[in-house]
Structures are given as structure tokens and as C-alpha cells.
Amino acid sequence: MAGLAASFGSGAMTNSIDEIEFSDLILATGTNTTENHPIVGMKVKRAVRQHGAKLLVIDPREIDLVKYADLWLRQKPGTDVAVFNGIMNVMITENLYDKKYVESRTEGFEALKKTVAKYTPEYVERISGVPAEDLRTAARMYGQAARASILYAMGITQHITGTDNVKSIANLSMLGGNVGIEGGGVNPLRGQNNVQGACDMGALPNVYPAYQQVASDEARVRFEKAWGAKLSARPGLTIMEIMEGAHKGSIKALYVMGENPMISDPDLSHVEASLKKLDFLVVQDIFLTETARLADVVLPSACSVEKDGTFTNTERRVQRIRKALPPPGEAKSDWEIIAAISNSMGYAMSYSSAQEIMEEIAQVTPSYGGITYKRLEKNGLQWPCPTPDHKGTKFLHKDRFSRGLGLFHAIDYIPSAELPDAEYPFLLSTGRVLYHYHTGTMTRLSQGAMQRYPESLVEINPQDGEKMGITDGQLVKITSRRGEVQAKAKLTERSAVGSIFMNFHFHEAAVNLLTNPALDPIGKIPEYKVCAVRVEAA
Numbered sequence: 001m002a003g004l005a006a007s008f009g010s011g012a013m014t015n016s017i018d019e020i021e022f023s024d025l026i027l028a029t030g031t032n033t034t035e036n037h038p039i040v041g042m043k044v045k046r047a048v049r050q051h052g053a054k055l056l057v058i059d060p061r062e063i064d065l066v067k068y069a070d071l072w073l074r075q076k077p078g079t080d081v082a083v084f085n086g087i088m089n090v091m092i093t094e095n096l097y098d099k100k101y102v103e104s105r106t107e108g109f110e111a112l113k114k115t116v117a118k119y120t121p122e123y124v125e126r127i128s129g130v131p132a133e134d135l136r137t138a139a140r141m142y143g144q145a146a147r148a149s150i151l152y153a154m155g156i157t158q159h160i161t162g163t164d165n166v167k168s169i170a171n172l173s174m175l176g177g178n179v180g181i182e183g184g185g186v187n188p189l190r191g192q193n194n195v196q197g198a199c200d201m202g203a204l205p206n207v208y209p210a211y212q213q214v215a216s217d218e219a220r221v222r223f224e225k226a227w228g229a230k231l232s233a234r235p236g237l238t239i240m241e242i243m244e245g246a247h248k249g250s251i252k253a254l255y256v257m258g259e260n261p262m263i264s265d266p267d268l269s270h271v272e273a274s275l276k277k278l279d280f281l282v283v284q285d286i287f288l289t290e291t292a293r294l295a296d297v298v299l300p301s302a303c304s305v306e307k308d309g310t311f312t313n314t315e316r317r318v319q320r321i322r323k324a325l326p327p328p329g330e331a332k333s334d335w336e337i338i339a340a341i342s343n344s345m346g347y348a349m350s351y352s353s354a355q356e357i358m359e360e361i362a363q364v365t366p367s368y369g370g371i372t373y374k375r376l377e378k379n380g381l382q383w384p385c386p387t388p389d390h391k392g393t394k395f396l397h398k399d400r401f402s403r404g405l406g407l408f409h410a411i412d413y414i415p416s417a418e419l420p421d422a423e424y425p426f427l428l429s430t431g432r433v434l435y436h437y438h439t440g441t442m443t444r445l446s447q448g449a450m451q452r453y454p455e456s457l458v459e460i461n462p463q464d465g466e467k468m469g470i471t472d473g474q475l476v477k478i479t480s481r482r483g484e485v486q487a488k489a490k491l492t493e494r495s496a497v498g499s500i501f502m503n504f505h506f507h508e509a510a511v512n513l514l515t516n517p518a519l520d521p522i523g524k525i526p527e528y529k530v531c532a533v534r535v536e537a538a
Helices: 002-008 038-051 064-068 080-093 099-105 109-116 121-128 132-144 162-175 195-200 217-227 239-248 268-277 334-344 354-364 447-452 462-468
Strands: 025-029 054-058 071-073 148-152 186-188 253-257 280-285 297-300 309-312 317-321 426-431 457-460 475-479 484-491 499-503 516-519 531-537
Touching (some): 054 064, 054 132, 462 531
Parallel strands (some): 025 054, 457 484
Antiparallel strands (some): 309 317
16 A cells, blocks of 8 residues: 555545446456455446446456456466556557546656556566457557546555555556546555554554654644654554564564454464564454464453444445444453553543544544544545535545646566475465455354355366366365465366465464565565465375
């Protein structure tokens, strides 16, 4: 998201979920939408079936949306920048881009044009495996659409070039004149129910609420005044930097809240060793997770139906949640636990309710300035909503970008950090399945979800299975430079020849024992989507 923030302000969806249904063309890339975001997936299918929208899918795996697509580009994993550059090359060469929009609303076009000039469809085919004619067809589909919406998710961001991938998507959308119009835009689909709200509230190491920079003297002084405390001008650490600090001994204590890094982080052997080196580990969660089992102290927190508050969803919509049940035992709302600890440590947090915290949020978060519990009583509001009489914002950048002109970034393709070789000849990518959520902390305790998807499966192309003598349902061993796991094989053409896919929901086959912790240098996101592995019968 960091790259998008440079041009688009926040890494949020520029447009609304309902608009997807009325786009002329939907480009879905790096998003298994029907399984990870089923409501959005339903909108995409309705757009195609009922409203005649064109659907372009760019994905290495044969996801469900391929059945509805007018065109599917199956690129080699990690070659996204080359593919986007190839599409833009054709749009510029064949004058399919929105010249008026580019001239009036953007800057940096000449640098972009110069960079993408060498990414001819034939050159891109050699890098990505996507046929040159299919690239031309994709460019014509996108360039000729009056309103084109781009949907993407972690299949784009979880690479060492994740920021470059996002910038390339922004380039493509601006080139087509699709940012700031209804039914268009750049629309990242968030991975969890309130990850947008968490980011909006400053749960990132480099910003305060509303993406106000920690390094900004003006922002810092404003928050020092609001909170009555002296604040550091130095941005904090990302998750992976924290783990590395714990391993080296520079991080002594860690407070983990609603996160399960012992399943979700890459190179789990390193993660476990790092956590065990801490002097003090606190975990705050609704269940005893794999991470909580390593903790010195576990703080039981209330789940969503046991507390009041708000969630902000993927389309920037702030919505009320209301307490329906009392929390069990000694569990408390997260804010109550945090406030109690803060009070004990000498900084007064004397809130009486979640509503009182929301009133403070409106005071210090300009984009939430007009959002109150009273206004959220019946319907949600989409930020920016700066004043009490503002109706919220359906789509962003209608007349201008937050920085004035939209900035094109000239970006070259860089290969993934770890590619297949003789010792590790297969390429592993990871993701989710419809019936489980993230690290399985909740869904694996659900009888229905476990009946539908009871164990981890390794998706292997039938041609690869035949070569290795592996049959459907057979136990296989997957080995990388970092570890090994065992799980049952599922022979399916959803995976390309030479590639396998595993989900990360099952601790019994913890795929993140295998994944590569190599980071995007800007976004600091690990390369979950590409790592080299060996596959053999167990």
C-alpha cells in the first residue's frame, strides 16, 4: 500500500463496492475475489452477467473468476510489472490512452512513456509467458473502456516489488483516465474486516491517524497538544523489523494484539526463535492462539459481538458494531484493556465508553471529522467526511488528486528474490480458501467450516503429479531452504505446470515454515507469493 499512498493518499479503495457492478470493464489482478472477498466477487459476477461488463483477469492461478472472464492472462508469478508495462506500451503505441486526462491531471508521463517503450508484447511474453497477442487484446479492452475498475489484493502486494506493482496499477488507471470517475478507480481489497480502520487510526509505524506523517513537525505538534505527551519524530518498526530486532536482542518486549504471527509470518522457525528470545511477551486475543502459547501473559479480549465500536471496511465505510452479548469470564474490550494498562503505567486514559473515543477520533482525524455515533445509527459513512453536514465521499479524486496532479512512476521489472533451480524446481505461492479466515483462530473452531475444508491441501498440476508419480490425495513433502511441511496433494489445473499453491490456515501444515522473508524495501511486506520449493512423496 505504501506506493499507492504516494499518489493516492491512503491505500484505500478510490471507489465504492456498488460501483463495481456498473463498470464497463473490471480488471482483477492478484485477487482471488470470490474466495477472499465473496461479496465483492458477487458484484463482479453480477456486473458481467446482468450488466454486460467485460472482465479481464490477470493471475497465475486459475481462480473462479476465470470462468466469467472475457480474457485471462496467466503470467508467471512475480512478473506483474512487466505485464502492466506491456499493456501500457500498447495503449501508448496505439493511442488508446486518455490523452486529455493525462495532459490535464497528471505529470511524469514522458518518463513513463520512455520506460515502457522497451516492454513490447513480444518482450513481455519472454518475461511473463503471456502471449503477445493476448497482451494486445487486454490493452485494447482496457484502453477502449469508458469506465474501468481495477481490483487487486495481496497477490499484488506480497512481493519484494509489491510497491512497484501498486504504482504500476496506479499508472495504468491514470493512463486510462479512470481515477476520479464513478465506476473506475484503483481498488485494493483489504485482507481483514477492519484493516482499513486500523490503518486510518494510525496503526502503521510511520503515521498518526488519517495518514499524518510522524516525521511531520506540524502533525506531531498537533498530536502532542491533543494527547498531552511528548512524541518521537522517528517512525517505528514494521512487523518484520520487530521480529529481526527480537532475534538480535534490540527488542526486549512485545505486545501482540489480535494477530497470530506464529502462523501468519514468513519463515516461522525464525519467528519462533525470535519470540523465545524476548524478555517479555504479551498476547491479547479472544482465543489461545499459537502465539499466545508462547506468551508470558495472555489478556483475554472481547470479540466483535461482545463490544461497541466501529469497523471501517474496504470501501472506506465506517459502520457501527453493537454489543449483543456480554464478554465471557474476565474478557474486556480491547480499549478497556489498553486504557487500564496505560493508567497503571502513569498516562491517564480516562475514557468511559467507545463512543467517547470516537468523539476524540473526530477531533484529531480530519477525514473522520464529521463521523459520529448518531450519524452512524442507521447507515455507514464513507470518509473523507470532514464536517457534521458532509454526506461522505463515494469516490475519491473527482476533480484533483490530494497532491494536485497524479504522478506517473517509471518502473522497471525486477525478478523475484528466489526463483526455482535444480534443487528447488517448483514455485510456491500461498493464499486462502473460502471456508477459512486468516490463521484459522476462529474458523477452525467452527464445525461447519471444518466440515467443508477439514485439512490443508497442496494444489499440484496433474502433469507435474504424473511426472513425480504423485496421485490425488497422496501425502507429499514440500521443502524450501527454510523448512518442510507435509500435506495431501490435490491434483488440479488451477496451478500452472511448475507451480504449487498452499493455504496458510492450518498449523499442522504451516506453509509459512517455507516462505521467504525477503522484504519489499519500501512497503516492508514479505514475499509470500513466490518461493522455490521441492516436492516429493512423503
